[in-house]
Amino acid sequence: MNYEINMHLDTIAVIRLYGELDHHATEQIRDQISRTILQGSLKTIIWNLEKLNFMDSSGVGLILGRMRELRAVNGQTIILNPSNTMKKIFQFSGLSAYMMEKKEEEAIMHARGIVNG
Amino acid sequence: MDNEMTLSFLAVSENESLARMAVTSFVAQLDPTIDELSEFKTIVSEAVSNAIIHGYDEDGKGLVTVHAVREGDVISVAVKDEGNGIPDLKKAMEPLYTSKAEMERSGMGFTIMESFSDNLQVESEPGVGTVVTFSKKFHTVKMPQIS
Numbered sequence A: 001m002n003y004e005i006n007m008h009l010d011t012i013a014v015i016r017l018y019g020e021l022d023h024h025a026t027e028q029i030r031d032q033i034s035r036t037i038l039q040g041s042l043k044t045i046i047w048n049l050e051k052l053n054f055m056d057s058s059g060v061g062l063i064l065g066r067m068r069e070l071r072a073v074n075g076q077t078i079i080l081n082p083s084n085t086m087k088k089i090f091q092f093s094g095l096s097a098y099m100m101e102k103k104e105e106e107a108i109m110h111a112r113g114i115v116n117g
Numbered sequence B: 001m002d003n004e005m006t007l008s009f010l011a012v013s014e015n016e017s018l019a020r021m022a023v024t025s026f027v028a029q030l031d032p033t034i035d036e037l038s039e040f041k042t043i044v045s046e047a048v049s050n051a052i053i054h055g056y057d058e059d060g061k062g063l064v065t066v067h068a069v070r071e072g073d074v075i076s077v078a079v080k081d082e083g084n085g086i087p088d089l090k091k092a093m094e095p096l097y098t099s100k101a102e103m104e105r106s107g108m109g110f111t112i113m114e115s116f117s118d119n120l121q122v123e124s125e126p127g128v129g130t131v132v133t134f135s136k137k138f139h140t141v142k143m144p145q146i147s
Ligand SMILES: Nc1ncnc2c1ncn2[C@@H]1O[C@H](COP(=O)(O)OP(=O)(O)OP(=O)(O)O)[C@@H](O)[C@H]1O
Pocket: A057, A058, A061, B046, B050, B051, B052, B054, B055, B056, B081, B083, B084, B085, B086, B092, B093, B097, B098, B099, B100, B104, B105, B106, B107, B108, B109, B110, B111, B130
């Protein structure tokens, strides 16, 4: 399991996940992701799952946990590029509304409130 | 029965990927689609992590056993632990119910397992352990050869 966090303007964090996100992996990465997020004036987390090969309910717990941390600042969550199986898992878990059919760049623009076209 | 395998391992979280890898190789015989395979791996991952997290509280001592059987295009799997057991099974199987919210579990494991499998059964007794049994039929369609 690997991940990459890129900050945009201090308010948007793009988290790219690589490999397999299970219980073992979430325990490895949760604290550090959480710490990075809680620094600064974060408003939006964009989870890019394009390079994630596998995810189980642990991924739901990880995303819901960070949503909880963002609640105080009325933050926003965007999920990009889930696989078909991940889509179903998010649907069962009530996270459908957070999935977005956009490219990463477009999602960042969207989060900044810039509407294109 | 066309094939059978048994895998036992200690209740440590590293072994969740081991279990997924083993069952992935086991179903490879059926030439599954990407979606069939990922749903199947997800069910196994949910059952195995439940055994490790809830059955044994990740004690690194208890044994989790994954037993898989192939009959034609149907794979049946039993995931067994001899750990804590489930006091109220009906409640445990409700969507969003978790006894470990502080660990950021979401309570979706059983719902996911039920949705992705063809039939799921859970037997559990407090102090004795838990067995989760499910089967999944693979509908692999062979692609026509392009000549
Ligand atoms: N093998 C087991 N041994 C003991 N208790 C279990 C076992 N499997 C499940 N349970 C109980 O059933 C509850 C629901 O399980 P389920 O997998 O649906 O959710 P979870 O594991 O809590 O969260 P998630 O799977 O979303 O991470 C658990 O919280 C636990 O109390």
